[in-house]
Amino acid sequence: MFFISRQKKIESAIHLYCEKVALCLDRAVDAVGTWFGSNDRRELHQRMNKVHQAESQADNIRRDIEVMLYSKSIFPESRGDILGLLEALDKVPNQTETVVRMLYIQHIHIPEAYRPGIIELLEVARRCTTALIDATGKLFSNFPAVGAAVGKVDQLESDADVLENTLIESVFASEMDGFDKIMLRDVIHRLAHICDRAETAADRISIIIAKRKI
């Protein structure tokens, strides 16, 4: 019974961690969307802090899970797999926070023409993260269904790649200043990188499944 309750605690903590990762993405979409609407840097700063809060809460939960995993109630092989997955998952909120912080700190100007594209890319990143969270949730509730959920992450990452290339191409085809082009390319690149991070975490899940494939 002790082992079962300990396992439940770990699974609940992972569920909570995933919720914080999702919240981080939601707040990032909200921060960028609100900033584009108001052009108010103070507002962006406030919402950036909220993104940071969610990322920080996720970090704290992750550390608690790591401590729980070392309480000897989990078999070493499972422990190693979960630690690896958490490490990969953690890069998603980190990357999200980096993008929002970059927009604020570097005073990046995004022309009106590219704003819908940026929002769309951020939305794809959010959906990609949601799919990743779904796959992680299934890993701890319905193991056989994980494969399909991982496939969705891959699909969304491909969509993000296409969107990233289209946006960067249109930026460099425009009459913008060269320096602004490079700054905007960096923003787009880093946004798409959220999906890359999600895909890396999904790959981890695929490996966990492959190791147990019968």
Place this chain on the structure above:
Amino acid sequence: MYPLLNSAPLSGGLFLGWTLGANDAANCFGAAVAGHVVRFRQAALLCALGIIFGAVLQGEQGICTLSGLTDQTVATAVIVTVAAGITGVLMTALGIPISTSQAVVGAILGVGLALGRRDFDGLVKVVLCWLGTPLGAMLIAMLAYFPTGWLIERMRISILTRDKLLLSGLIIVGLYGSYALGANNVTNSTGVFSGLLPGVTDRTLALAGGVAMALGVLTFSKRVMISVGGRITPLDAYSAFISVLAMSITVHIFAFLGAPVSTSQGIVGAVLGIGMVRGVQSIQGRMLWHILLGWLLTPLLALMLAATAMAIYHGR
């Protein structure tokens, strides 16, 4: 004091039982220990208990079979156990998987030949069982692999629950394997002394052999358990589970038949069976060669050692 003196020749059999326990425990719990599912001490304790229970509850049947192969005297019984023990040590040194059963039967044959006996009808049954062990384990592993896997793959559970189920299963089949090992192999340890020692019943022989094997597990099995287990575990936890299960069922069936067989050959057969259902490329030619070599060399070497010892004994 007298019963103790009467039982002194049994020490050869107890030594054989000790080496048997030290070597064969790995086939039952090696995968679980090497995979860090259970600590060595816990595994050794479980294995020792399983062996003693198996030996006491089901070991007598094999003792009857072995004692029926040839008539033994105390002197020939000592020669048989010592020759089998030396064979085991030599084969282990050569890195060839040993079967104590084959060594004991080979030694009995050697003694019989040295004494000019030609009646070995019971041996046919035992030799058939030797062939049946790897083949039976292979067949069981092949039959169990996909249906069991199909069931596990469809269980809507957490990965942690799945791992826990599988790895706990590894401990349970390890315990079952230990029981089967005790029930089947105790014969090799003390079976040849059946009816030779005044006041020592077959049940006592089974208990003494079981305790000797258990002591072998507790005192000298760690290295073999980790090295053999390491070779089984890389398959993955599920394959290790099926291998130990198939070996345990096979050895237990032969315990019911009263025929002592090898757990090492059982586990190798099971691993080969899994290799065959997963794809022939995972079968190692070297492994097959080692089995064949073990089959041929073990009884032959024991036979020669026992026959030589008998010749020396008669020539004194």
